[in-house]
Amino acid sequence: MSDKTLKRRDSNLKQWQDGLSELLASGMQDFEEKLFCFLCDHNDLVSIDKFKNLLEETGLRETDFRLKETMTKFRVVLERQLRDENELRGSVDKETFTDCVSDNLVVISKALTSQFVVPEFKTFTDFIDNIYDKCKDNFNGQPAQYIPQLARVSPKHWGVSVCTIDGQRYDLGDTDTPFCLQSVVKPLNYAMTLNDLSPEVVHKYVGQEPSGQSFNELTLDYQHKPHNPMINAGAIVTASLLKKGLVIADRFDYAMDQLRRFAGGEHVAFNNSVYLSERATADRNFALGYYMRENHCFPKEADLVETLEFYFQLCSIEVTAQSGAVIAATLANGGICPTTGDRVLDSDAVRNTLSLMHSCGMYDYSGQFAFKVGLPAKSGVAGGVLLVIPNLMGIFTWSPPLDQWGNSSRGVQFCEELVANFNFHNYDNLKHTSTKYDPRGRAVESKAQDVVNLLFSAYNGDVTAMRRYALLGMDMSLADYDGRTALHLGAAEGHESIVRFLLEKCGVPSHLKDRWGFTAYDDALRFKHSHVAELLKEYMKNNPDSSSKSVDEVTKYMKQVKTEN
Incomplete structure (x- = not known):
């Protein structure tokens, strides 16, 4: 299988999982109908093989005892389709699909919405x-x-x-x-x-x-x-x-x-x-x-x-x-x-x-x-x-x-x-250990939590927390859905210490724009924090390419902070 095909498959799986997660958020009512609508083709049919492959991508085998009723019904349907020349083989309509999956809906919903212990199974x-x-x-x-x-x-x-x-x-x-x-x-x-x-x-x-x-x-x-x-x-x-x-x-x-x-x-x-x-x-x-x-x-x-x-x-x-x-x-x-x-x-x-x-x-x-x-x-x-x-x-x-x-x-x-x-060693759970991949967490949720933590600390002017995140190797220029970064919030709230830390110690680019085209400098002006605006203006003047500090300088600073602590 080519890299291009693999990427396309992974992208499709991710889209399905994201969409199905939204379905689950509305509860289990009529979930099988919603699932059918999400997976069906332009003929309003769902491919049985495609559905099985989707489950297999999550690590669930069709021989799993928790899928016994569903797979038995699919088998009966396929046998009937083989006997009837007029039936389209390998695909099922809405009524048949909902009947087949209804008995094992709980495990199917867990699989397709990444609720298993290893949610990002393909990555693992x-x-x-x-x-x-x-x-x-x-x-x-x-x-x-x-x-x-x-x-x-x-x-x-x-x-x-x-x-x-x-x-x-x-x-x-x-x-x-x-x-x-x-x-x-x-x-x-x-x-x-x-x-x-x-x-x-x-x-x-x-x-x-x-x-x-x-x-x-x-x-x-x-x-x-x-x-x-x-x-x-x-x-x-x-x-x-x-x-x-x-x-x-x-x-x-x-x-x-x-x-x-x-x-x-x-x-x-x-x-x-x-x-x-x-x-x-x-x-x-x-x-x-x-x-x-x-x-x-x-x-x-x-x-x-x-x-x-x-x-x-x-x-x-x-x-x-x-x-x-x-x-x-x-x-x-x-x-x-x-x-x-x-x-x-x-x-x-x-x-x-x-x-x-x-x-x-x-x-x-x-x-x-x-x-x-x-x-x-x-x-x-x-x-x-x-x-x-x-x-x-x-x-x-x-x-x-x-x-x-x-x-x-x-x-x-x-x-x-x-x-x-992986962080599987018995003592990989200690604080301040080196970061390894944890297959138990969702990559998207982990990043989202990082964004929330980072922006919340910037909003509150918590430099100590910001330093901790930097030491842990977090990307300090992470942005939320609106493109708002910690630098934007620090400037909007007038927290000079946050802005100075992000610019001078973490090397966050000063010219980052949110979805409305505002930079941190614009936010400082809009919310009348002139001292912060002056700091940003001076920094942008001295760093016209906005490349900020080099990686070596940031690394040197992090080592210095670790030594001081």
């Missing part, structure tokens, strides 16, 4: 495209070699899938190719066990601290327990607790059923060849098991060999990046699957799971990952990385080549690039 996915392409050129590492079935996987695979807590979806690359969870199952196993028992019961057997050693090290903490559930020792003990009263077949069925609920019914399967391969190369895990049994780490009724078999089975459960993203989004959404609305976990289990993922989820790189990325994540030696952005989205990346710590090389790079672009 453009960033994801760039990060994906950047990481694609990372050829460091190789697939895990100690499990033969994993060693045979092509290192070229690279996929990224996103699912927000509102069910917005986006996929890039190899997102429908199945692979095994391996260690990514550890936090899920822990969450299911917490949900079934309680933190008090679970942590009688497994600790909560980073081990500071390799994930498969033969070591226990000072209480003779595994350090945490994210290393092999802790995951094996956690597996011994999951539905411990049932036979192993029923325990495995329970885990599979729960993981399918995590994934909203999307791909969750079992890879028997990986399971057999893992079991055949499990000397270290068996050694860990016997070492822990010697130290009384397991519940009394636990069978060691059965527990290890169950652990290997859990690691061999298979997902795709797409289903993995839904699993991550379920954790981001406090335990409720965003694509089905099913509450899989209670919020306490999710909170505790994310806490340990944040501190222990990335093997021996966990500390550096927490420092650089600042988000809960879990990696596995099959190349998967499950990343959770609480209250916003889940992301799953898959690329088999691993770095020296056993994490996906591309996956780790993607996470680091993501946080470099």
Whole structure:
């Protein structure tokens, strides 16, 4: 698709969203009729494909359970049109359209008026495209070699899938190719066990601290327990607790059923060849098991060999990046699957799971990952990385080549690039941090709020606020609908300090005109503020090109103010 076509499509989508937002402002009464009028062509028909594409632009898939009734009715209409040669195919009239969308009007209106958690979804996915392409050129590492079935996987695979807590979806690359969870199952196993028992019961057997050693090290903490559930020792003990009263077949069925609920019914399967391969190369895990049994780490009724078999089975459960993203989004959404609305976990289990993922989820790189990325994540030696952005989205990346710590090389790079672009780091919410893109806000609304804040401060003569906005990097020449800038208001109100600050420190052009052709100088004269008018006149005389201060001078001043503060 050409750049010109993309721009035209984005422009059309923006016009539709702006217009539909106005419709919503008048309430939901007759919304489907208004929606039809807004989307119909000159024949008073709406294209079904065009409508579906419009929804897809917002991140909403036609397979979404919240659109089930609408898509079923559209399907029936299309089948009828195919049978009737006299009917125009692929388009519907007003009566049919309103009937089709009426059952799912709430979610449709939210999608088309940018009411989802990521309102500017296309802008967000453009960033994801760039990060994906950047990481694609990372050829460091190789697939895990100690499990033969994993060693045979092509290192070229690279996929990224996103699912927000509102069910917005986006996929890039190899997102429908199945692979095994391996260690990514550890936090899920822990969450299911917490949900079934309680933190008090679970942590009688497994600790909560980073081990500071390799994930498969033969070591226990000072209480003779595994350090945490994210290393092999802790995951094996956690597996011994999951539905411990049932036979192993029923325990495995329970885990599979729960993981399918995590994934909203999307791909969750079992890879028997990986399971057999893992079991055949499990000397270290068996050694860990016997070492822990010697130290009384397991519940009394636990069978060691059965527990290890169950652990290997859990690691061999298979997902795709797409289903993995839904699993991550379920954790981001406090335990409720965003694509089905099913509450899989209670919020306490999710909170505790994310806490340990944040501190222990990335093997021996966990500390550096927490420092650089600042988000809960879990990696596995099959190349998967499950990343959770609480209250916003889940992301799953898959690329088999691993770095020296056993994490996906591309996956780790993607996470680091993501946080470099977005304010997702756990501490990006601190005051006075560098400005990053926040996909949760509307770009238009954000700019509008900037204009309001800036002009209000100028009207009130609040130089302190103006300095703060300048330090934050705000464009100090922003204008409202009428072309009125802070300089206009400062001059009209006679605030010499505001006018002087904007001209001399921020470099705002003095010749800016509003929609009626008035400059700030004109406003100072009209409202009889002669001292301000004289200041502006002198400045305009000395700066006839109105180019104001150079960028270097303004930057130098900002650095000076920061130093003084």
